[in-house]
Amino acid sequence: xxxxxxxxxxxxxxxxxxxxxxxxxxxxxxxxxxxxxxxxxxxxxxxxxxxxxxxxxxxxxxxxxxxxxxxxxxxxxxxxxxxxxxxxxxxxxxxxxxxxxxxxxxxxxxxxxxxxxxxxxxxxxxxxxxxxxxxxxxxxxxxxxxxxxxxxxxxxxxxxxxxxxxxxxxxxxxxxxxxxxxxxxxxxxxxxxxxxxxxxxx
Amino acid sequence: xxxxxxxxxxxxxxxxxxxxxxxxxxxxxxxxxxxxxxxxxxxxxxxxxxxxxxxxxxxxxxxxxxxxxxxxxxxxxxxxxxxxxxxxxxxxxxxxxxxxxxxxxxxxxxxxxxxxxxxxxxxxxxxxxxxxxxxxxxxxxxxxxxxxxxxxxxxxxxxxxxxxxxxxxxxxxxxxxxxxxxxxxxxxxxxxxxxxxxxxxxxxxxxxxxxxxxxxxxxxxxxxxxxxxxxxxxxxxxxxxxxxxxxxxxxxxxxxxxxxxxxxxxxxxxxxxxxxxxxxxxxxxxxxxxxxxxxxxxxxxxxxxxxxxxxxxxxxxxxxxxxxxxxxxxxxxxxxxxxxxxxxxxxxxxxxxxxxxxxxxxxxxxxxxxxxxxxxxxxxxxxxxxxxxxxxxxxxxxxxxxxxxxxxxxxxxxxxxxxxxxxxxxxxxxxxxxxxxxxxxxxxxxxxxxxxxxxxxxxxxxxxxxxxxxxxxxxxxxxxxxxxxxxxxxxxxxxxxxxxxxxxxxxxxxxxxxxxxxxxxxxxxxxxxxxxxxxxxxxxxxxxxxxxxxxxxxxxxxxxxxxxxxxxxxxxxxxxxxxxxxxxxxxxxxxxxxxxxxxxxxxxxxxxxxxxxxxxxxxxxxxxxxxxxxxxxxxxxxxxxxxxxxxxxxxxxxxxxxxxxxxxxxxxxxxxxxxxxxxxxxxxxxxxxxxxxxxxxxxxxxxxxxxxxxxxxxxxxxxxxxxxxxxxxxxxxxxxxxxxxxxxxxxxxxxxxxxxxxxxxxxxxxxxxxxxxxxxxx
Numbered sequence: 001x002x003x004x005x006x007x008x009x010x011x012x013x014x015x016x017x018x019x020x021x022x023x024x025x026x027x028x029x030x031x032x033x034x035x036x037x038x039x040x041x042x043x044x045x046x047x048x049x050x051x052x053x054x055x056x057x058x059x060x061x062x063x064x065x066x067x068x069x070x071x072x073x074x075x076x077x078x079x080x081x082x083x084x085x086x087x088x089x090x091x092x093x094x095x096x097x098x099x100x101x102x103x104x105x106x107x108x109x110x111x112x113x114x115x116x117x118x119x120x121x122x123x124x125x126x127x128x129x130x131x132x133x134x135x136x137x138x139x140x141x142x143x144x145x146x147x148x149x150x151x152x153x154x155x156x157x158x159x160x161x162x163x164x165x166x167x168x169x170x171x172x173x174x175x176x177x178x179x180x181x182x183x184x185x186x187x188x189x190x191x192x193x194x195x196x197x198x199x200x201x202x
Numbered sequence: 203x204x205x206x207x208x209x210x211x212x213x214x215x216x217x218x219x220x221x222x223x224x225x226x227x228x229x230x231x232x233x234x235x236x237x238x239x240x241x242x243x244x245x246x247x248x249x250x251x252x253x254x255x256x257x258x259x260x261x262x263x264x265x266x267x268x269x270x271x272x273x274x275x276x277x278x279x280x281x282x283x284x285x286x287x288x289x290x291x292x293x294x295x296x297x298x299x300x301x302x303x304x305x306x307x308x309x310x311x312x313x314x315x316x317x318x319x320x321x322x323x324x325x326x327x328x329x330x331x332x333x334x335x336x337x338x339x340x341x342x343x344x345x346x347x348x349x350x351x352x353x354x355x356x357x358x359x360x361x362x363x364x365x366x367x368x369x370x371x372x373x374x375x376x377x378x379x380x381x382x383x384x385x386x387x388x389x390x391x392x393x394x395x396x397x398x399x400x401x402x403x404x405x406x407x408x409x410x411x412x413x414x415x416x417x418x419x420x421x422x423x424x425x426x427x428x429x430x431x432x433x434x435x436x437x438x439x440x441x442x443x444x445x446x447x448x449x450x451x452x453x454x455x456x457x458x459x460x461x462x463x464x465x466x467x468x469x470x471x472x473x474x475x476x477x478x479x480x481x482x483x484x485x486x487x488x489x490x491x492x493x494x495x496x497x498x499x500x501x502x503x504x505x506x507x508x509x510x511x512x513x514x515x516x517x518x519x520x521x522x523x524x525x526x527x528x529x530x531x532x533x534x535x536x537x538x539x540x541x542x543x544x545x546x547x548x549x550x551x552x553x554x555x556x557x558x559x560x561x562x563x564x565x566x567x568x569x570x571x572x573x574x575x576x577x578x579x580x581x582x583x584x585x586x587x588x589x590x591x592x593x594x595x596x597x598x599x600x601x602x603x604x605x606x607x608x609x610x611x612x613x614x615x616x617x618x619x620x621x622x623x624x625x626x627x628x629x630x631x632x633x634x635x636x637x638x639x640x641x642x643x644x645x646x647x648x649x650x651x652x653x654x655x656x657x658x659x660x661x662x663x664x665x666x667x668x669x670x671x672x673x674x675x676x677x678x679x680x681x682x683x684x685x686x687x688x689x690x691x692x693x694x695x696x697x698x699x700x701x702x703x704x705x706x707x708x709x710x711x712x713x714x715x716x717x718x719x720x721x722x723x724x725x726x727x728x729x730x731x732x733x734x735x736x737x738x739x740x741x742x743x744x745x746x747x748x749x750x751x752x753x754x755x756x757x758x759x760x761x762x763x764x765x766x767x768x769x770x771x772x773x774x775x776x777x778x779x780x781x782x783x784x785x786x787x788x789x790x791x792x793x794x795x796x797x798x799x800x801x802x803x804x805x806x807x808x809x810x811x812x813x814x815x816x817x818x819x820x821x822x823x824x825x826x827x828x829x830x831x832x833x834x835x836x837x838x839x840x841x842x843x844x845x846x847x848x849x850x851x852x853x854x855x856x857x858x859x860x861x862x863x864x865x866x867x868x869x870x871x872x873x874x875x876x877x878x879x880x881x882x883x884x885x886x887x888x889x890x891x892x893x894x895x896x897x898x899x900x901x902x903x904x905x906x907x908x909x910x911x912x913x914x915x916x917x918x919x920x921x922x923x924x925x926x927x928x929x930x931x932x933x934x935x936x937x938x939x940x941x942x943x944x945x946x947x948x949x950x951x952x953x954x955x956x957x958x959x960x961x962x963x964x965x966x967x968x969x970x971x972x973x974x975x976x977x978x979x980x
Contacts, residue, residue: 053888054274057293060888100429103449104289104422107875107892114891115884116703120300123247123266123274145276145286 037161044160045125054122056143058105065108073102080156090157095149137176144179251278251804252737253727254292255720256877258350258601259283259421260729261292262804265721267740272296272721281804283401283733289422290889291877295720297886299741301703305716306745316714321746324713325753328670329760331696332368335668341370342651345666349673350377350603350610352750353725354734355779356672357609359751359758359767361621366639367763371617371626371651372666376674377603377610378654382967383568384599385611387577390964391585391847393838394791395611395623398819399560399596400731400807404428406594407560409551411441413580414465414566414971416935418449419874421564421600429453441548443468444566445869445971446899446937456547459938462867462972464538466572466853469579471534472549474526476586481553486588490834492842493522495850502571502857502960502969505659509963517850525850537853552583558594559584564602565871569971574964575851582848590846591821591834601730602872608728612792613783618650622786626650638785639766653966655681655959662689668696672750673717677706678879678949681957681968682922700750705881706949715753718743724776725749726800732816734794735805736780739772751775791819791827791837820846856972857960860940864920864974866904867941870953871971873934880947896948898927900977901939905931908979915980918942920973923955926980942977946970 038044051059063084076082076091083090094102125142147153150173154163170176247266254261262281266274275295279286308324309316336344346360352375364373388395404410404427417425432438442454443465451457460468476482495517501509517525531542538545551557561584567576580597581590589595601607614620624631632646639645652660658680660666680686690697690710699711702719722743726736748756752775755767769778780797787794793809800806807815811826818824820836828835836846860867875893876883883889898916900908910916910929917926927944937943944953958973 053294053297053886056274056276057888058290060892099287099426100433101418101422101426101449101453104418104426104874105293107290107888109888109891111891111894113894114887115894117302118297118300118885118887119302119304120271120296121273122296123268143274143276145279 039162041162042127044162049124052122055125056123056145061103061106061108065103077102080158083157092158093152093156095147095152099146137178140174140177140179150174247273248740249276250721250738250740251281252721252740253604253729253735253805254288255295255298255351255882256291256604257421258603258606258730259424260604260727260731260733260735260805261288261423262735263288263292263295265295265740270741272299272741278804283729283731283805284423287423287426290875290892291883292423294883294886294889297888298882299719299722301882301885303704303885304744305702305704305708305714306747307716308746309711309714311712321748324715325756325760328698328713329757332668332670332757333761335696336368336370339667341368341647342372343666344368344370344668345372345374345652345657345660345670346754347654347657347669347671347674347676348373348375348610348615348750350375350380350601350606351673352609352615353605353723353727354608354613354783355725355776356750356754357605357613357615358621358779358783359754359775360672361613361615361619362639362766363754363758363763365620365626365635365646366641367758367761367766369645369647371647371649372657373615374617374652374654374657375610375615376654376676376679377606378616378966379569379679379968379970380565380602381568381599381606381611382616382653382965383570383573383577383962384601386574386962386965387581388599389838390574390849391578391581392820392836393840393842396607396732397596397598397730398591398821399598400733400817401427402817403560403594403596403598405431406558407431408435408437408557408594409439409441409559411443411548411559411561412450412454413443413561413563413576414445415563415600416444416448416450416871417562417564417600418453420602420872422874424600425450425453439551441551443548445867445941446935446943448935449874456544458538458540458544458548460538460540461938462869462941463570463572463856463859464534464540464853465567465570465576466579466851467529467534467537468540468545469576469583470526470529470851470853471531471545472552473579473582473586474529475531475546475549476553476583477523477526479553481555482586483555483588486834487519487586487848490588490836490845491585492839492845492847493517493519493850494847495521495525498852499854500963503655503963503966504857504958504960507857511963522848522850525852529853552587552589555587558592559587559589560594561597562600564600566971568599568965568967569969570967571856571960571962571969571972572851572854573962573967573969575849575962578847578849578851581846585846585848591818591824593818596818599730604729605727607730607732608726608734612728612787612794617653620646620786621783622790622792624786635786638782641766655961655966655968658686661695662686662693664689664693664695666695667693668698670698670700671707671711672700672753675701675705675707675879675881675949677710678946678952679954681954681959681970683952683954683957684923685959700753701881702747703881703885705879706952716743716745716747717753718747718749722747723749723752724773725751726776726780729805732807733805734800734808736797736800738801748772749775751779856969858921858958858972858974860974864976865940866975866977868918868920868956868973868975869937869941869943869971870946870957871943873945873947876945876947878947879949881949884947893947896927896945896951896953897930897933899930899933899935899937899943901937901941902931903939904942904977905929908977910979917978917980918944918956918975919978920956920958920975922958925951925953925955927951927953942975 077094080093247268249264261284262278264276277286277288307318310319440454441456442451443458496514497510497512535542584590698713700715700717721740724739728734769775784794795806795810822828835844875889912931961968
């Protein structure tokens with residue numbers, strides 16, 4: 001991983017040229033400091049949201065991109081062993097390595113400017129809440145599509161402290177952590193003893 | 203502290219790995235995944251299906267609505283087109299609705315100034331102007347210019363208003379600039395428009411040939427399906443035939459970099475190789491193929507230009523073989539610059555009866571002064587080898603816009619066209635339409651009036667005096683734009699523009715109507731694979747915004763054509779317009795599904811007969827129009843006993859090739875991040891920040907000779923105009939030496955001041971991929 005000094009040198013060369021359509025450039029523009037030590041889940045979530053339009057949208061790439069290609073992205077994002085020598089931050093692990101055209105969805109950020117401001121307000125992940133028992137496992141506060149691999153974000157080298165589970169080595173996350181939609185639509189029995197007409201004839 | 207945390211994570215990760223050992227951590231099919239997250243059950247966000255607003259792929263999206271606003275989308279796992287995956291534009295759909303400068307009130311020009319007005323007043327004014335102009339100067343003095351982004355309902359309302367009401371064939375759509383060559387190519391070869399195959403071919407093919415098509419950026423989700431096929435089947439090959447190295451090239455096994463226009467010679471050389479090597483599928487050709495030739499030296503449709511026209515002639519196989527004789531590998535190499543060995547390798551894959559081959563193309567073949575011809579030439583290869591209308595075998599024409607097929611081609615929003623593949627030139631077609639519409643015989647004019655380029659020439663020269671432009675931005679997209687802008691400024695026709703944001707086209711408008719877009723109204727799109735998709739209105743549009751079809755109907759009523767549009771509410775209009783259009787499609791091989799079925803389905807591929815969709819047309823066992831025992835039937839060509847046509851079409855040069863004064867080819871196109879002229883996508887922060895401005899791609903050697911590096915400003919000069927752009931050298935795409943490329947999404951850098959309005963004389967589609975420029979370092 002000794003490419004970074006060269007990348008930095010390149011970046012310096014390219015900085016005044018940003019926005020020229022090539023992919024060698026790229027910006028860390030305005031994305032704030034990436035770090036693993038966050039004071040709270042809320043602070044972490046706010047930073048996470050800054051990278052995307054709404055909860056569930058693909059995050060933009062918060063670093064310069066050297067070259068195109070699946071192998072290049074996965075060189076760092078497959079196992080999360082790589083560390084950015086500039087920020088000291090380990091690479092985020094992709095939750096869906098089987099999707100091979102990374103930059104079909106994840107694009108860089110070349111400028112801080114906006115063309116026209118937006119009046120839209122994208123979906124945010126919900127605040128974490130635990131069902132009934134305050135000591136019970138919290139619900140999953142975000143969408144799951146394309147992020148079924150919990151480990152990618154919650155256990156990787158890049159995982160923010162505040163979202164790393166505080167319990168031991170349990171692997172079957174969704175045995176205990178349910179989706180929030182199940183909290184919002186609690187189970188209500190459809191039948192009462194003796195009133196089983198729903199089942200008649202089935 | 204940090205160390206212990208790391209250690210803990212490592213332990214956890216190891217435990218995880220152990221727990222999942224023996225089961226696949228990664229679901230093997232990237233595009234066929236399903237998870238037990240039920241979006242539809244989420245009580246705080248309402249999720250509903252819709253097709254994506256952007257390209258012709260027609261991905262299914264689930265649209266999340268909360269408090270009357272679209273707050274999220276998700277790839278629709280149930281939609282067979284994309285199976286849960288989207289591209290970056292699709293994921294950012296919510297952003298296109300909420301730009302701060304959304305048009306919300308009608309605007310009119312009074313004493314040179316644009317001022318707000320009421321919807322009533324604006325509609326009254328449009329109706330009065332159109333009526334007065336048509337009465338004073340004849341019906342052909344007014345025009346409607348729409349789009350492949352028109353919904354089926356919009357296009358149908360527009361066609362009926364113009365052809366049955368105003369009594370003019372002056373209706374066109376920007377799809378003329380986008381896939382007219384594909385239409386004429388299909389009709390010339392098969393007698394009927396639109397592909398025989400479908401996206402299922404992507405899971406069956408062995409070789410995928412991209413003819414001038416950067417699918418990785420322009421149809422990303424479909425390209426991912428092909429990459430997924432290759433990941434699962436090691437023998438699969440992707441071939442890129444292009445003029446510049448792109449992301450598609452990166453994923454390809456074989457790259458043929460050809461000189462612009464020489465694809466005609468390459469295609470003929472492949473056909474010759476198949477014939478000379480005795481690899482013609484003789485049984486298929488004997489039963490199902492006819493041979494024809496047409497006029498040559500046909501010109502380029504330039505103002506004041508000339509070219510041959512005349513009848514087509516049937517020829518024998520032997521005559522076709524003689525026609526192919528000059529297209530040796532050596533000749534093809536000389537004309538195209540592609541090593542003969544590469545062309546031979548590709549020809550070998552086409553010729554191999556064991557290999558299933560899918561050809562794919564979009565603008566590279568369609569925006570071509572011989573666009574119809576190159577479409578025919580690719581069909582030739584598939585017809586000679588019988589690799590057509592079967593799973594994994596076939597030529598597949600991709601469309602750029604979400605309803606270029608559903609609206610422009612199937613409804614027929616072009617000057618010569620009528621719904622259901624009918625044409626104004628045929629008396630029986632006019633009679634059927636007049637009867638269905640309940641208008642007197644003789645209502646529909648029997649001759650086409652103006653194709654798009656002629657329509658705008660008419661506006662610039664003063665023959666057309668009023669035009670209504672919907673869902674498109676011609677003041678960015680017309681080739682040789684300044685010529686039109688200048689002429690329109692001089693003659694000052696009455697211009698109405700319906701749009702959602704201010705654009706260079708709304709700048710020249712006399713009336714601007716704010717429009718309900720995408721899920722702000724109920725409607726249908728038809729995608730590249732003949733799939734018709736319906737969606738419901740999910741949110742209210744802002745202010746006075748209304749659907750394009752509603753606007754047309756309101757103006758038609760005010761002009762006295764109310765009887766043509768008996769539907770009152772927007773919902774009644776959405777259903778009524780579709781169901782009436784559907785009558786034109788039944789029994790002619792284009793049978794659309796019933797509206798109620800479309801409401802339930804994730805789209806259905808026509809012809810839909812007895813509730814069943816059709817995946818492969820013209821083939822027995824797949825297409826209900828093919829009788830038992832026929833094997834294949836190209837039933838669009840009844841006069842040729844249901845045979846498809848192999849065409850003798852020569853290589854001919856382009857209208858303006860580089861010379862010593864203008865030594866570079868200039869090619870234009872799109873980028874992944876932006877939709878067309880960027881009026882929607884540039885208002886999405888993430889998309890704009892990823893691709894903020896236009897640039898010009900230059901080959902590194904050309905850049906060195908010119909003395910420029912990435913970011914230096916370069917002046918591009920053509921015989922029509924000049925423009926300064928920052929250079930991009932060695933960036934995302936790398937053009938061949940002697941060719942430069944610029945995208946057209948940036949309205950502050952209108953690259954069409956450079957382009958030429960040369961077009962295919964058969965399809966009338968302009969060539970945006972080729973003209974000559976010189977470069978100057980600024």
